Amino acid sequence: MATPVPTSLMEELYAQALADPQLPRANPTTAFWQLPPHPSMSETQSATLPTITDYAIIGSGVTGCSMAKTLLDNAPSGASFSVSVLEARKLTSGATGRNGGLLTSFVPGHYKHLSDHLGHEQAVKIARFANRTLEKMHSLANSSDDFREASVVRRTMDIIAFDDDAAFNDEKASFKLYEEHVTEDAGKTQILTSEELAAKYNVKAKSGAILFPNGAFWPYRLVTRIWAQLKEQYASRLLIDTNTPVTEISHDPSNAAYPYVLTTPRGVIRAAKILHATNGYSGHLLPGLRGNIYPLRGTMSTQKPPEAFGQHGREITWSRVGGSGFDPATNVIELGLYYSNQNPTTGDVFIGGEKAKLNELFISDDTVVGLPCQENITTKLPKCFTKGWEDTSSHEVRKVWSGIMGFTGDRLPLIGSLPQSVTKRGTEGGEWIAAGFNGYGMPLCWSSGEAVAKMILGQKVDEFLPDAFLITEERLKSAEMSSTRAINDLLSGYV
Secondary structure, eight states, X not given: OOOOOOHHHHHHHHHHHHSOOOSOOSSOOOOGGGSSOOXXXXXXXXXXOOSEEEEEEEOOSHHHHHHHHHXXXXXXXXXXXXXXXXXXXXXXXXXXXXXXXXXXXXXXXXHHHHHHHHOXXXXXXHHHHHHHHHHHHHHHHTXXXXXXXXXXXXXXXXXXXXXOHHHHHHHHHHHHHHHHHSGGGTTOOEEEOHHHHHHHHOBOXXXXXXXXXXXXXXXXXXXXXXXXXXXXXXXXXXXXXXXXXXXXXXXXXXXXSSOEEEEETTEEEEEEEEEEOOGGGHHHHOGGGBTTEEEEEEEEEXXXXXXXXXXXXXXXXXXXXXXXXXXXXXXXXXXXXEEEEEOTTTOOEEEEEEEEEGGGTSOOOOSOOOHHHHHHHTTSGGGTBSSSOSOGGGOEEEEEXXXXXXXXXXXXXXXEEOOHHHHOSSOTTSEEEEEOOTTXXXXXXXXHHHHHHHHHTTXXXXXXXXXXXXXXXXXXXSGGGOHHHHHHHHXXXXX
């Protein structure tokens, strides 16, 4: 039986979800993905900050990149609007430059939950939105020889190993339901017993495994290269300013064309519209969203396995579900979800997952890695495989880092025009957002940024954007969007 989390600790977590996430910290842990930094784009900056811009995009990860590219590529003939990208730290230094590197859909395993809550029509639309986004990422990564080589993009098979019978049975049912309704993916799921899994793939699991197609890549390298391409292509209309945090936003209607005033340490810039792409940090500039969206700190690493482990990076990736638990003596919780892939060139294994002090989970500080996180992630890999790790003397931990994800109450993204009741400034249609990807950015971010940009340009997005993702006052006020409820759900079994 699960050990419950003390009420006093739960109250601390609820308060954390409502707190100001503040700006991204100036000295984050170093993510291996970001080494070496892009030579010309990492700290790109205008000689002087522009005084006005038509569109100010806050954040330079995959979402902000998608927003900028979509606005510029889809501009009406003869349009000459300007786009300014404002990044608090180095380019693409947030979640996009810190993530797991997997191009995987979360929907098959969550399909039953989605269909139970939203109905099959919306669940199928979310599935197709995720698949569309993943295909966009593959297409971008394969758009040039340089992009393909740098991003190491490949199509793989995800081996999802289960150490929990109930979770295994639930996800088998969900995958079955998914294939019945997302018919283009019918027949892609494989189910293996723990014995078959060990024999075929060298993976340990108490319950069995589900196999499903996915992909992997090097996100930072791809997105920084897209930014470089955009900067060259739209040199007269796109400005990218790193190390330029937006510290305050106000609305001054005396300048009707550019009523939004963005304050930065390098000066003030006026904008016609603002696009928020700050995910887990959204609540800093948008206090009205605190609690609807909140940060969760994740742990990621890259490790060199023993030579005997072999090279599997072009064929498979690994995920693991189960083994969650809470220790009241230390206040450490293990969430029981891990994800990993292997670099097909170097053999390095990237692995992430959470075992942390519970009051160090819903925070936005990525300058440190918690001690339980460090101890857990550096010793996890040898426990996951049947062979290849006997001689751990050559097992080298290259880097461990943290990163900030954005979670929402109902575990769905927030996309669209921000209600004035949230911003408390300006008018409807002045500020927009795409955020709250709940740890699944790669199947959601690009299409979310694209949807916002197309809506701003007056283009239809109904055919691919699920209604459930739209940010509305009604949704924000719903019981499902309560951070208290969301944290209780996330820690289900421990509260």
